[in-house]
Amino acid sequence: MTWVQLNDALVPAGEARVSVFDRGFMYGDGVFDTVRVYDGHPFQLGRHLERLQGSASAIGLELPRSLERIARDVRAVLDGNGLARSDAVVRVSVSRGVGGRGLSTADSHDPTYVVAPYPVPDRVAETQASGIRLRVVETRRVRGDALPAGAKHANYLNSILAYRQAQVGGADDALLLNSDGDLAECASSNLFLVSRGRVRTPDVGCGILPGCARALILELCGGHGLEFDEARLDPSALDSADEVFVTNSVWEVVPVRAVDDREYHAPGPTTRTLAELYRRGVEAEIRESRGRQPPWDRPGPASE
Ligand SMILES: Cc1ncc(COP(=O)(O)O)c(C=O)c1O
Known part of the structure; x- marks a missing residue:
């Protein structure tokens, strides 16, 4: 079974649900980054997380975790999926979270945060x-x-x-x-x-x-x-x-x-x-x- 970090919990991938009112779904109001993992090691993770931070700043979104904490979550997701010594891809996604209809971001203070593992594509x-x-x-x-x-x-x-x-x-x-x-x-x-x-x-x-x-x-x-x-x-x-x-x-x-x-x-x-x-x-x-x-x-x- 694949496990995904959704906000504070590690949950089975099939049970990882996000609200239909999430601004990521409604408007594409979010950011993400994708990291390649070699033998359990997330390559250039610092560089990817710095870019994630820059992406979030560029859209006026505060990341819900420090970069150190996100790095620990990436590790936890790899370990939790038995990928401690495997090749994989990990995606960190952050949306502005649930909001009302309309463009104002004023009421969205609770970002949705996901760290999910994926296999390396077959034909690399x-x-x-x-x-x-x-x-x-x-x-x-x-x-x-x-x-x-x-x-x-x-x-x-x-x-x-x-x-x-x-x-x-x-x-x-x-x-x-x-x-x-x-x-x-x-x-x-x-x-x-x-x-x-x-x-x-x-x-x-x-x-x-x-x-x-x-x-x-x-x-x-x-x-x-x-x-x-x-x-x-x-x-x-x-x-x-x-x-x-x-x-x-x-x-x-x-x-x-x-x-x-x-x-x-x-x-x-x-x-x-x-x-x-x-x-x-x-x-x-x-x-x-x-x-x-x-x-x-x-x-x-x-x-x-
Ligand atoms: C539009 C675009 N350009 C370039 C890249 C390559 O970026 P990176 O080397 O960080 O994977 C990506 C990665 O997905 C991309 O989406």
């Missing part, structure tokens, strides 16, 4: 190996002055509509331009191009969600002497790119085989290098958090 390794096809869709990324672009808020219709368009067009994911016509990001991942050895990604001013995986990739580029920049990128940059890849905390680094009718070698050499460095970053963080080698580095079966 396969997708990382084979790459994906993107389609540039008509739906534009919502402008940052319309909805806070840097916040992971509960209004995902923009991404959902873009993703549906991509699927109808036979692609795996959508590539969204922003309202200026520049490259922005994919429905739920950040975009990178590699041009003559230089790693390029749209800057946060392009209205993207600043992904945690993206942040790590930029750190890895800096730490390993790879040239990189964050910039406004015209779609024509796709024509001269040698490699394209996308990043997301659950899917890590995913090579792109094609964007519309442009084809790329996937994974290209830089993408492959960064994917490997990302994995090493995961292993290093686990080692550091446990003060010992992760089990796959140790000879013989894990002792616990």
Whole structure:
């Protein structure tokens, strides 16, 4: 049975109920964050929780728990589900809670808080190996002055509509331009191009969600002497790119085989290098958090 933390209680997933008057349901009035768990270790948890805090601030919502307490709840949900040494995904969701009909937030003082575990999607390794096809869709990324672009808020219709368009067009994911016509990001991942050895990604001013995986990739580029920049990128940059890849905390680094009718070698050499460095970053963080080698580095079966 799967257990979910709902406000103060750990409850069976099938019994985790939220009011029909919850503003998350009524208006998408909430925020969330999604963390990848490796061998029981929530990767980059601090970075995800900082973003959750930033998302909540951006919509004027006070988180019902301290970040330390949320981190403990994530641990409790993993342990409570027998995932202390497993791979998983954990989502932390916070809505503004129950409110009346209408837009005023004045009477909503009791946020709804959920920490829920999910399995890692089936095809992660396969997708990382084979790459994906993107389609540039008509739906534009919502402008940052319309909805806070840097916040992971509960209004995902923009991404959902873009993703549906991509699927109808036979692609795996959508590539969204922003309202200026520049490259922005994919429905739920950040975009990178590699041009003559230089790693390029749209800057946060392009209205993207600043992904945690993206942040790590930029750190890895800096730490390993790879040239990189964050910039406004015209779609024509796709024509001269040698490699394209996308990043997301659950899917890590995913090579792109094609964007519309442009084809790329996937994974290209830089993408492959960064994917490997990302994995090493995961292993290093686990080692550091446990003060010992992760089990796959140790000879013989894990002792616990
Ligand atoms: C719109 C969007 N961009 C980028 C990302 C990647 O963010 P992260 O690397 O933190 O998973 C996501 C993640 O879901 C997303 O929804």
